[in-house]
Amino acid sequence: MFKNYFKIVFRNFARQPFYSFINVVGLSIGLAACWFLAMYFFHEKTYDAFLPNANRIAAVALDLKMGDMEGKTTNTPPPLGARLAEYPEIETTARTFNLGETLVKREVKNSEPLIFNESGAVAVDSTFLDLFGFEFVQGNTNALNSHLGLVLTETTAKKYFGNEPAIGKTLSFNDRNFTVSGVLKDLPSNSTLRFDFLLPTKSFRVIENFDWSWIWLQMDTWVKFKKPITETNLAKLEAKLPEMVQKYAPSAFEKIGMSWEDKMKQGDKYNVKFLPLTKLHLEYADIDSRLSTLGDGKQVKMFGIIGIIILLLACVNFINLSTARSIKRAKEVGVRKALGSSKGSLIGQFLVESSVFSISALFLATIITALFIRSFNELTGITFTISSLYQTNVLLVVLILPLLTGLVAGLYPAYYLSKFDTIDTMKKSTGTGSRGFSSVRSGLVVFQFTVSIVLMLGSIIVYRQLSFAQNSKTGIQKENVLVINNTRNFKSISEREVFRQKLLQIPEVKNVTHSTFLPSLGAFNDFYEPEQGSQANAVVQNIAISSYLTDENFVPTLKIELTDGRNFRANSQSDSASVILNETAVKAIGWKNPIGQWMRYPGNVNQRFQVVGVVKDFHLYSVRAAIEPLAIFHESSKTYQTWGSYMAVRLLPNTEKAGIEKISNIWKSSIPNVPFEYDFLDKSFARMYQSENQMASILLVFTALALFIGCLGLFALATFTAEHRTKEIGIRKVLGASVMGITALLSKDFLKLVAIALVIGSPVAWYFMNQWLGDFAYRIDIEWWIFALAGVTAILIAIATVSFQAIRAALMNPVKSLRSE
Known part of the structure; x- marks a missing residue:
């Protein structure tokens, strides 16, 4: 039986190559887009998951109010780490201090020294390596116990020493010599901490000079808890910390002539908080921090939703064309039922057919992702490899979705046609009784163009805000x-x-x-x-x-x-x-x-x-x-x-x-x-607008994909409609209808659907983009002409897509049109 199913699948493919091609290509593009965005989504969601104790590590933050300044920051004072280490809930603390631009030099025998200006040097406490558990290539967690110890990443070691062993070699940092005592495996791209060199904090007098200060907020402080972090144990510990601050901070304020008590009475605050490392990357975008890796959880969620929507659009095309084509197969269904085919076997035929198409689309999507992964890297600024496409969580999404698509695309038309009597199905081959399918197809077209219009409006608004930001007067002449x-x-x-x-x-x-x-x-x-x-x-x-x-x-x-x-x-x-x-x-x-x-x-x-x-x-x-x-x-x-x-x-x-x-x-x-x-x-x-530029570029690309997929489906449906109404077109031409009249007749129904999509999509886009613009202190206004521009563009695209087939059908010889049925 299955052999027969596959025979019919390939015969239908050969008989209708145009529809089959559009079905497979449209779905494969949607799958490829979803594949890329799933890869990006899980990359962002799994920040720091490579660390062995990520669920026990937290960044220390201050919830401050000092005069008119109020907010949270990961910038912390030098003595805070030692005070937190006194609490039994905490296993280890460590501090980091960014050294900024540093001149690094390696003397080479009988040659010019290697000299680089580096920005990846960080001073850390000796407990830092044990706290995070980074993987060593050479050395161990005691590598920074010496005042002049130095730990490099694997790539940095190769940069300065080539294939020679780095341990025991010397590098000069601003004319001070440090000896390499450890080499770490390169950090993955989804690591919150980024560095090339680690040096001991005890070698930098500036840190020692401010060991008393609770106001010099120039360090980052990290803690590792004895147990996995939960909201409950964080809240319990945070409730104890005001007593610690009250014990140590006032004397530091008095040392510089400020009264702690007066400041607290005036409404100031100085609260210590913990930010779990597993949430740090995406849940604290608005916090003041030196960490350059903090992302935007809303943006990542938005791209995840866009990926699902793009795939949905492709699935809609697939389902739309499958249902449209299945009507023309109503006579086939009637004959099969007359010859004794059961309802189950008919449903099975349609399911096998749609599954073959969706699996074919998956193979094509595999080729597309491999070809365009470099372009996607340029778009996101992240270096993904081919192996990134085949991570377990990404593959689960990519494999399950086409199977579900095949199931839905085959099940609906199969169930719809198989439930009718034989005489009814024979009637449907003439084009009657297809209103159920027609209304579903119309709804799906509206959905496609609603999404396309929302994305189009989003792209326009993002680009206008970026243009405003980059071209607005800054108060200085920054050119030249x-x-x-x-x-x-x-x-x-x-x-x-x-x-x-x-x-x-x-x-x-x-x-x-x-x-x-x-x-x-x-x-x-x-x-x-x-x-x-x-x-x-x-x-x-x-x-x-x-x-x-x-x-x-x-x-x-x-x-x-x-x-x-x-x-x-x-x-x-x-x-x-x-x-x-x-x-x-x-x-x-x-x-x-x-x-x-x-x-x-x-x-x-x-x-x-x-x-x-x-x-x-x-x-x-x-x-x-x-x-x-x-x-x-x-x-x-x-x-x-x-x-x-x-x-x-x-x-x-x-x-x-x-x-x-x-x-x-x-x-x-x-x-x-x-x-x-x-x-x-x-x-x-x-x-400074790099993340916004990346967002704009990704939005633009996926808006174009959404429009392409929507137009692909619209083109196929217009072709199907023209074929389905061949006799009607022939009769109208015999009775004197003009080419323009017939073109308008065939196009108007589709344009109505685009107009409905514009009405639905405009308020949705306005709401979400207004929320996004709320993050800017200085922003553009969302003006009416943006919606008019998006609407006109969508209608012109729809007209261009539909009118080609409409004009082609209108120009057909009416004798051939009437003979065709």
Whole structure:
């Protein structure tokens, strides 16, 4: 019996190759899209699952309110780890400290040294390796017990030592030698922690200097619990922690002249929280963190839903065409029933046929995914391999879905036709009695185009918001600004100033400034106390302020607008006690006449600064965040120390190539042992929208796929409708109907369905995109013309798809049309 089923399947395929081809291709594209997105979905959902004790590890966070600043952060103070280790629920604690840009050098016998400027160096406690349980290639968890120990990843070891054993070899970090004591297996792409070098925290005096401070939030703290983490045991431990904070934090605040009790009475808070590692990647997108791997759970969920929807669209096509074609086989069903076929055997025939088609689509999808995996990698920024496609959880989804599709696609038409009497099924071959199928097909077409319109509207809105973000005025002129990002390797400020003066002699260079940080490249954050009134001891509640340490060239180089007061003066000793604020800082403090007012920095024994200027607000980061209070201090103030050190060089337009070449030559002669590395400020701003750009690209690709699959089905249904109404078209032509009239007749029903889809899809798209735009402090408005554009586009696509077959049918010779039936 099954042999007979397969014979009929292949005969039908040969008799109707057009429909069979569209069925298989449409479903295979849907399966391939779902396959890719399932791979991406499980990659994001299984972050850190490779760690042996991931369910017992948590990041420590602070739930803070300090003046006007409020929120959660994984930035924690140095002493917190040791205090948490005192609790019996916790097995191990470890701290990490990002070392920023670091000059790494390896001396090579009889050759030039290997020198690289690295950003993947992290200082960690000796307990770090035991806490996380990373897999070693060489060495063990005691590798960082020595003050000068060094652990590398496998790829980094090959970069510096080739195929030689790395253990026992020496690398220099900013002219300090460390000896390799361990090599770790490379971390997978779904690891929250990313690093190339691990060095002991006890080798860095800056950490030791702040071991007392509960305000210097420059470290990340990690804990491993003795038991798997649950909401209950986290809540119980967190309830004990306010007592610990109350015991240790007040003395640190008093040391810098701040009263802990007064701050708490004013409504401030300082609560310690735990963020489970298994949830960290996707559930804390809005937290302030140095971790660059934190993702967006909503976005991942959205792409998972899009993958399912794309597959549904392909399945809808498959079911739609299967049901449409099965009507033409009503006579076959009637003959089979007349010859004694049972209802079960008829259902079996249809199920086998649809299963063969769906399995064929799966094989084709396998080829498509292998061919396009590199393109998908470029789209997501993740390096997937062929083996990633065949992970167990991904394969389960990919194998189950086509089987279900085949079952549904075969079961509905089989059950529908097999339940009629023989005479009824013979009648259906003439086209009567097919309203049940017609209404189902119409509903499925509406569903397809509703989804396509929602995705289209989403793509338009995402691209408009990105365009707004990337092209909106940031308050600075970021174009033509070259950023040199490792200037802290100059041995002295005077050496750096000599280099700056040499750059100013280049004809292509207009201005040069040095700063600890630049817009889009971070800032130093701390609390300041604005003074009110004429008394030096009259202060208001402290506020959180971001700041730069820079020179008198900062404002003119970035072309920042001064709205009040003056810029720093060259060689002015008094400006070591001066500060320039932005408009937001002035508003936050509440000064009506800020020039001449004073503010204190408790973090440096209440060092005082007088406001000499106010600049117009400019964006420090992306438009996702509101502009925050900013202070610009002159570098001569030496108010704090930070690893940041950048030089911004404003070049004349269209002189970039010549300017970079000349600057590179001066760099090599000034500081020959340090690689010359540069970037452009506008590109740095653009990179802040990397996740949004990836989202937009993925949306665009899958919107195109949704439209293609929808049009594929629409084209096939239009062809089927034209064939089904061949006699009617012939009669109409004999009676004088025009080609345009017949084309309109055949097209109008489909266009009505697209119009219904537009009505349904528009409010759905508006709701979800309005939610997405809510994450941006500065955003576009969703205007009516966006919906009009999407609607017109969908209708034009539908017209183009349907009219080809409609015109072809209308041009057919009526004699042939009438003869065909």
